[in-house]
Amino acid sequence: xSENRTEIASLGEFGLIExxxxxxxxxQASTVxxxxxxxxxxxxxxxxxxxxxxxxxxxxxxxxxYTPLKHLGYKSVVVNVSDxxxxxxxxxxxxxxxxxxxxxxxxxxxxxxxxxxxxCEKYGVDLIGGDTSASQKGFIISVTAIGEVSPGQFVQxxxxxxxxxxxxxxxxxxxxxxxxxxEREKKIYLESxxxxxxxxxxxxxxxxxxxxxxxxxxxxxFEQQQIRPTAMMDVSDGISSxxxxxxxxxxxxxxxxxxKLPIAEPSRAAAFKFGLDPTVCALNGGEDYELIxxxxxxxxxxxxxxxxxxxxxxxxxxxxxxxxQTKGGNVFNITAQGWNAFHK
Amino acid sequence: xSENRTEIASLGEFGLIExxxxxxxxxQASTVxxxxxxxxxxxxxxxxxxxxxxxxxxxxxxxxxYTPLKHLGYKSVVVNVSDxxxxxxxxxxxxxxxxxxxxxxxxxxxxxxxxxxxxCEKYGVDLIGGDTSASQKGFIISVTAIGEVSPGQFVQxxxxxxxxxxxxxxxxxxxxxxxxxxEREKKIYLESxxxxxxxxxxxxxxxxxxxxxxxxxxxxxFEQQQIRPTAMMDVSDGISSxxxxxxxxxxxxxxxxxxKLPIAEPSRAAAFKFGLDPTVCALNGGEDYELIxxxxxxxxxxxxxxxxxxxxxxxxxxxxxxxxQTKGGNVFNITAQGWNAFHK
Numbered sequence: 024x025s026e027n028r029t030e031i032a033s034l035g036e037f038g039l040i041e042x043x044x045x046x047x048x049x050x051q052a053s054t055v056x057x058x059x060x061x062x063x064x065x066x067x068x069x070x071x072x073x074x075x076x077x078x079x080x081x082x083x084x085x086x087x088x089y090t091p092l093k094h095l096g097y098k099s100v101v102v103n104v105s106d107x108x109x110x111x112x113x114x115x116x117x118x119x120x121x122x123x124x125x126x127x128x129x130x131x132x133x134x135x136x137x138x139x140x141x142x143c144e145k146y147g148v149d150l151i152g153g154d155t156s157a158s159q160k161g162f163i164i165s166v167t168a169i170g171e172v173s174p175g176q177f178v179q180x181x182x183x184x185x186x187x188x189x190x191x192x193x194x195x196x197x198x199x200x201x202x203x204x205x206e207r208e209k210k211i212y213l214e215s216x217x218x219x220x221x222x223x224x225x226x227x228x229x230x231x232x233x234x235x236x237x238x239x240x241x242x243x244x245f246e247q248q249q250i251r252p253t254a255m256m257d258v259s260d261g262i263s264s265x266x267x268x269x270x271x272x273x274x275x276x277x278x279x280x281x282x283k284l285p286i287a288e289p290s291r292a293a294a295f296k297f298g299l300d301p302t303v304c305a306l307n308g309g310e311d312y313e314l315i316x317x318x319x320x321x322x323x324x325x326x327x328x329x330x331x332x333x334x335x336x337x338x339x340x341x342x343x344x345x346x347x348q349t350k351g352g353n354v355f356n357i358t359a360q361g362w363n364a365f366h367k
Numbered sequence: 368x369s370e371n372r373t374e375i376a377s378l379g380e381f382g383l384i385e386x387x388x389x390x391x392x393x394x395q396a397s398t399v400x401x402x403x404x405x406x407x408x409x410x411x412x413x414x415x416x417x418x419x420x421x422x423x424x425x426x427x428x429x430x431x432x433y434t435p436l437k438h439l440g441y442k443s444v445v446v447n448v449s450d451x452x453x454x455x456x457x458x459x460x461x462x463x464x465x466x467x468x469x470x471x472x473x474x475x476x477x478x479x480x481x482x483x484x485x486x487c488e489k490y491g492v493d494l495i496g497g498d499t500s501a502s503q504k505g506f507i508i509s510v511t512a513i514g515e516v517s518p519g520q521f522v523q524x525x526x527x528x529x530x531x532x533x534x535x536x537x538x539x540x541x542x543x544x545x546x547x548x549x550e551r552e553k554k555i556y557l558e559s560x561x562x563x564x565x566x567x568x569x570x571x572x573x574x575x576x577x578x579x580x581x582x583x584x585x586x587x588x589f590e591q592q593q594i595r596p597t598a599m600m601d602v603s604d605g606i607s608s609x610x611x612x613x614x615x616x617x618x619x620x621x622x623x624x625x626x627k628l629p630i631a632e633p634s635r636a637a638a639f640k641f642g643l644d645p646t647v648c649a650l651n652g653g654e655d656y657e658l659i660x661x662x663x664x665x666x667x668x669x670x671x672x673x674x675x676x677x678x679x680x681x682x683x684x685x686x687x688x689x690x691x692q693t694k695g696g697n698v699f700n701i702t703a704q705g706w707n708a709f710h711k
Contacts, residue, residue, distance in 0.1 A: 061453035062419035064521050075406035078464040082503045109405035120422040159426040165509035
């Protein structure tokens, strides 16, 4: 945090928007009109437009006690562009609306927007509009991401076929273990503020939670290799929940294999430290922002060279149910225990 | 309100989305993929895409003590499609995200969505996505509206020219007077709950606040008459504030005439009743959702037949300042006293 504190009311709404957007230059040729009018104008030149939106609320989706504002700004963009990649599309623009209580200074907002702009730069998207408002309580963030795709090349959740391979990018469970660690440290801090947090060797899982990345590289790899997944979505609630969405919408069953679930070594170590089963963390932990997708078997060879992609199972007939085969050979039903904001 | 109360937690997030969207059919040919995937897909078939977004927060932008939820749902859509019309474009899709505390039941949400769907039907837009979340406090609404326009036919704020006519649709100040009335009645009610509200003869101004309409008819009229305004925006903060935006972005001055400001008879009567100057209400009252636009003088004849359009002044050189000429012949500087959420 900066030492200065500028009250946001001293700028007014239009002064604030001007302040927050003045140094940002658009990168996309498709951005015809950006911030500063009733609406923005986009020309996707014959491509199809892809749209997704997310609402993030302090105390529900994030805890500012252990979330730096810059990371929060970055993550707000990433979780939305991740949904665009999950359609096999390329993100091109975002709008960003925020509601802030008077406990936030202009310097705090600047930190948040530093993260926003960093993510915009990294993913090549333009910030083309938004809304700034007071809130009665806490920090509210609403992001809409827009992308483009060649006509008909988008990939939905409902189009997996029996026999397809089930694949996932990167590794699973890390963000959930990062959250578990930070919640634990928060509890210790609230009880004994003099105890210093023990985050040594935990930078991997903490990073997975606080600064996730969207899998632009996987979508680029698909394009280079001329692979089109049969179905795809991003992993925000946990792969148990996501594979059940794909199967329900595609009217299929599935069989996943515990031994194939990609779990990073630091995640495995953290799980053991907290007395948790790494497999359960990988299946039910949310916010990894990896991609889960299904592929025709004939595309298998194309993906073997990409170490960032794991085959974790296959799609079956609906009648065969939704099964996980354990390392010991037992078979369980997959149930969604994913994150549900309404039960928190 | 219905007599039944269903807890939202009993459905879960996906059950809730399914419940809220199950009866809605898309109307736009451009809606390729709608609700139920990571993102929606739109194909505007060679047209340009127009995007705007608004964040509405209980206690800041609306008061549920006198705002029926159905009206709130309707208005949330209208204020966004109004921004699309203000670009001289046609709204085609919206996304709707909501955050709700557990004080809201499923029946309450259903009322809100009744209004949303009514507005979608009236303006011919498809609801293609969104997000539902718990909130720590109050009701939070974030809407993004998407529209289309023939390439290059959009109208910005920055393109008014010296000599252009300044025009406004409909009449001004009504929504502000409706707000004044309802705030007064709320105060009376809180002090003496047995007193019945005195809303007789006030349905016009209350309607202007609670159920505004966007000026689709004006944009259609422009198309029929082959008129393209030189600059345009919608009236959300009051025309003082809006004309200053147009002049600042166009680097011009303006002269408006008090006697030309369109004020409906019920608004004028209400202003006198409250001891307010109707002209001040028309200049500085927000939320009328009319269109303010500038026209080439040669288009004057084309608009004379449309009773919904008033010429209220003209654009001048920047050096001549931003002036209002009163009925008595005095000339004042126009200053923006529009609504500012950060000073509330």
